[in-house]
Amino acid sequence: xxxxxxxxxxxxxxxxxxxxxxxxxxxxxxxxxxxxxxxxxxxxxxxxxxxxxxxxxxxxxxxxxxxxxxxxxxxxxxxxxxxxxxxxxxxxxxxxxxxxxxxxxxxxxxxxxxxxxxxxxxxxxxxxxxxxxxxxxxxxxxxxxxxxxxxxxxxxxxxxxxxxxxxxxxxxxxxxxxxxxxxxxxxxxxxxxxxxxxxxxxxxxxxxxxxxxxxxxxxxxxxxxxxxxxxxxxxxxxxxxxxxxxxxxxxxxxxxxxxxxxxxxxxxxxxxxxxxxxxxxxxxxxxxxxxxxxxxxxxxxxxxxxxxxxxxxxxxxxxxxxxxxxxxxxxxxxxxxxxxxxxxxxxxxxxxxxxxxxxxxxxxxxxxxxxxxxxxxxxxxxxxxxxxxxxxxxxxxxxxxxxxxxxxxxxxx
Amino acid sequence: xxxxxxxxxxxxxxxxxxxxxxxxxxxxxxxxxxxxxxxxxxxxxxxxxxxxxxxxxxxxxxxxxxxxxxxxxxxxxxxxxxxxxxxxxxxxx
Numbered sequence: 001x002x003x004x005x006x007x008x009x010x011x012x013x014x015x016x017x018x019x020x021x022x023x024x025x026x027x028x029x030x031x032x033x034x035x036x037x038x039x040x041x042x043x044x045x046x047x048x049x050x051x052x053x054x055x056x057x058x059x060x061x062x063x064x065x066x067x068x069x070x071x072x073x074x075x076x077x078x079x080x081x082x083x084x085x086x087x088x089x090x091x092x093x094x095x096x097x098x099x100x101x102x103x104x105x106x107x108x109x110x111x112x113x114x115x116x117x118x119x120x121x122x123x124x125x126x127x128x129x130x131x132x133x134x135x136x137x138x139x140x141x142x143x144x145x146x147x148x149x150x151x152x153x154x155x156x157x158x159x160x161x162x163x164x165x166x167x168x169x170x171x172x173x174x175x176x177x178x179x180x181x182x183x184x185x186x187x188x189x190x191x192x193x194x195x196x197x198x199x200x201x202x203x204x205x206x207x208x209x210x211x212x213x214x215x216x217x218x219x220x221x222x223x224x225x226x227x228x229x230x231x232x233x234x235x236x237x238x239x240x241x242x243x244x245x246x247x248x249x250x251x252x253x254x255x256x257x258x259x260x261x262x263x264x265x266x267x268x269x270x271x272x273x274x275x276x277x278x279x280x281x282x283x284x285x286x287x288x289x290x291x292x293x294x295x296x297x298x299x300x301x302x303x304x305x306x307x308x309x310x311x312x313x314x315x316x317x318x319x320x321x322x323x324x325x326x327x328x329x330x331x332x333x334x335x336x337x338x339x340x341x342x343x344x345x346x347x348x349x350x351x352x353x354x355x356x357x358x359x360x361x362x363x364x365x366x367x368x369x370x371x372x373x374x375x376x377x378x379x380x381x382x383x384x385x386x387x388x389x390x391x392x393x394x395x396x397x398x399x400x401x402x403x404x405x406x407x408x409x410x411x412x413x
Numbered sequence: 414x415x416x417x418x419x420x421x422x423x424x425x426x427x428x429x430x431x432x433x434x435x436x437x438x439x440x441x442x443x444x445x446x447x448x449x450x451x452x453x454x455x456x457x458x459x460x461x462x463x464x465x466x467x468x469x470x471x472x473x474x475x476x477x478x479x480x481x482x483x484x485x486x487x488x489x490x491x492x493x494x495x496x497x498x499x500x501x502x503x504x505x506x
Binding site: 038 | 460461462463484485487488489
């Protein structure tokens with residue numbers, strides 16, 4: 001039956017109201033003439049029914065013989081719809097124009113996204129590079145050879161390991177994977193002292209030791225020379241030394257505790273560019289002490305284009321502040337812990353703390369405790385430093401870039 | 414009388430050969446879907462149509478349908494489909 005209804009939708013059908021006395025006879029005559037009827041329902045005036053539009057002209061003799069009156073209520077289906085559209089040609093034209101424009105605009109690049117690198121400078125560099133090759137917003141998609149483009153990017157940027165370029169609709173996605181450069185090994189280097197201390201243990205793997213146990217070394221002093229029988233080598237080894245890092249720690253004698261009372265005040269406002277309009281809630285906060293929480297809601301218009309209108313819901317929670325004094329031992333303990341934490345942040349994880357000395361210091365202001373903590377630590381203080389083979393020892397190597405933590409990372413000159 | 418005999422013969426024939434009687438005897442095939450829908454195949458037209466009662470002419474006699482909100486969903490030469498709340502189906506000679 002679905003196929004029949006589909007057929008009548010395509011060829012058009014009419015909904016009729018038939019009024020008269022011999023309505024059953026009218027229906028019987030219709031079906032005996034081969035007219036298919038559906039949706040027959042009674043109402044107070046007569047019966048409503050639907051039939052194919054092409055059968056309508058057959059009704060006249062039937063209606064006359066049964067003395068029924070036939071009125072068309074609705075003309076439905078595709079032909080009548082098209083007929084109605086004929087009077088609104090501009091609408092059809094607009095619709096057509098809309099779809100062709102949409103289709104046509106799909107041939108162009110509308111956004112370019114670079115992912116995989118965190119540095120915006122490099123992203124900009126790559127964007128500039130591909131811009132020079134004609135890959136820019138508004139360029140025709142078919143003119144861009146993706147394989148060629150990814151090859152070019154990887155050739156121009158030796159620090160990239162892998163490049164994937166693909167289209168996601170009108171979005172050009174460039175995914176980059178930077179190379180993980182291993183620390184340079186094999187380049188001639190000395191091992192020098194990262195900080196001053198007294199050498200406790202020296203294990204030489206490659207190179208010539210310059211210091212002995214119990215010797216005090218200054219920062220930057222060469223511990224293991226990177227030469228072997230007059231030839232430059234990469235010195236390797238471990239030099240553990242006693243060092244005495246120190247730091248200060250402070251702790252106030254009282255602390256304020258902020259506790260939420262449970263009362264809150266909410267302000268809803270709308271921000272459009274620079275202007276801010278409060279929609280709900282009073283502007284002033286009715287609490288002496290409070291904490292604010294801001295929740296910003298943006299309407300995402302399309303992809304990552306947001307409308308320049310934001311809804312800001314600010315909730316102010318009332319707090320009570322209670323000042324609590326901290327007892328002296330507790331304050332000293334906290335100051336010490338802060339100092340130790342500060343020292344340990346600079347030490348390597350394998351450093352061994354041998355002793356600890358805490359000295360109370362005169363505080364900067366009255367309600368404060370200050371301590372100085374000195375640790376005795378056994379740590380590897382050796383740090384590689386490259387040198388030019390021609391240059392004699394003691395000269396600072398040029399080919400290396402120092403990074404924190406004693407690791408070296410090579411860059412090309 | 415001759416027509417009656419021919420009919421009896423055809424009924425026996427249908428029994429003997431296990432043929433469907435609705436074809437040989439021109440009987441209506443009436444299908445009920447709960448009390449919501451009734452389909453009559455092989456009918457001879459409407460006699461009366463009211464929302465509470467529909468009478469359909471058959472080859473022999475008529476069928477009277479009682480109910481409420483009765484609509485004729487479709488009607489053609491072969492079949493008639495009635496939807497609504499059916500309460501009763503009766504056969505009259």
